[in-house]
Amino acid sequence: MKTKDRILLESLKLFNRRGERNVSTNHIAAALDISPGNLYYHFRNKNEIVYQLFLQYEQQVRGFMTVPQERDITFQDKVNYLEDILNSMWDFRFLHQDLHHLLQDDDRLRIAYREFSSRTVADGRKILLSMAESGVLRANAEQIDALILNIWVMVVSWSSFLQSISIQNNEGGTLRKGMLKRAIYQIIALEEPFLCESVQALLPELKKHYLDGASTDPLALFPSILDDAQLS
C-alpha cells in the first residue's frame, strides 16, 4: 500500500477512535512509524487529510444512491440504502460526531459538505418518488418533501444525538454499531404510516432487527444517573 493511503487509513482509525480533535499529525506519523516530514510530504496539514477522507465517504454514499432502472423499486431496496448509508457513517463516524467543528475550520470542506447534503437529499427524494410511483409509498409530493428532510436530518444527527446523551464518547469509544444503526428503526417508524399494506406486514420483523434487542422505550436510551458515579 502506498504511504499516502496508509496515512489516510491510519488517520481514519485514530479519528474514529479518539475524535479528530484529539489526534495530531504527529500522532498519526508516530502510529505509522514515519517522520512528520514524510507525512507533510503527502498532506500539507490535518485539514487536507480530513478533506480526503470526506471525499472517500462522499464517493461511497454517491455510489449506492441510485434508483434501479430496469425494475420497480421495492421496500427492501429502501432498507438497503439505509443500511449502506449507516455502514458508511460507521466507517467514517468521526465526521458526523464533530461536524460543526470540522466545517468551521475549513471553507472547502463546508462547501463540499453542503453539496453532498444537497445531492443526497435530491437522490433520496427521487427514491421516495419512485416508491410512490410503484405504489410502495402512498404520499403526495408535499409529504415526500417533508419526509425526505426528516429522514435526512435523522440520519445525519443520530450519532451526535447519541453523543449528547453520553451513549458514546471519544475517550471510551462506547458507540456500538448496533446503536448507530438503530437510526434505521426510527426512520422505518417515520415512513410506516405511508407504506402500503403488503410492506406494513414486513415491518414488525424489520423493526425488531434494528432495535437490536433494546427496548422501544426512549428513556431506556438515557444512561441512568447511577452511571455518573463512574464519571467523578
Add this chain to the structure above:
Amino acid sequence: MKTKDRILLESLKLFNRRGERNVSTNHIAAALDISPGNLYYHFRNKNEIVYQLFLQYEQQVRGFMTVPQERDITFQDKVNYLEDILNSMWDFRFLHQDLHHLLQDDDRLRIAYREFSSRTVADGRKILLSMAESGVLRANAEQIDALILNIWVMVVSWSSFLQSISIQNNEGGTLRKGMLKRAIYQIIALEEPFLCESVQALLPELKKHYLDGASTDPLALFPSILDDAQLS
C-alpha cells in the same frame, strides 16, 4: 440589575451572536465595561457562565412541559409546546449550535444535559399519551415511543443541521427565527398521519404558517453554489 445578572445577559447576547467559542471572559468584561477581576468575582470561569445559562434554559423548558389537569389536551396545546420550546431554543441558540464542544468541556454540564433530555422526552411522551387518550392522536404505545424520539431528535438537531448546510454561521448571524421555527413544520409532518380527522383539517393553514413563506422543496433550503462566490 445585579452585576451577576448583567454578566449572564451580556454573555448570552455575545454567545448567540458570535458563538460561545469566539467569546472570552475578557470580551464579556469589556462589553460590560467592568474589570476581568470583577467578572471572576462572580463566575470562576466561562464554563460556569455557560452552566448558569443552561440552567435558565432548562428552567424555561421545564416550566411549560406540563399536561393540562382540568381539561382534555388539544392539538393547539401541542403546537404551543413546540412554539415555547423553539422560542427558548432561539433565546439560548448558542447551546444547540455547538453542543458537542460545550459538553466535552464540562462534565457537570454533560450530566445536567442528559438529565434535561431524559426529562423532556419523558414529559413529551406524557403529552403524546394524553393526546392518544383524548383521541387527538391515533397511535399505540410503540408508535408513541418512536414518535417522541423522532420529534426530540428533530428539535435538538434542527439548528445544527441548518448550520451544517451554511444556512447560518456564527460570523454573520444569519439564522432567522423563522428558519429555526420551521422545525415545527417538519414535526407537524411527522405527526400528521397519526392525527384525527378534525385536526387534519387544521393542518394546511398551520403548515403554511410554519413554512414561513418558503418552498416545501427541501432543496430550496440549500444555499446555491452561486453563494459560494461570496465566500472566497
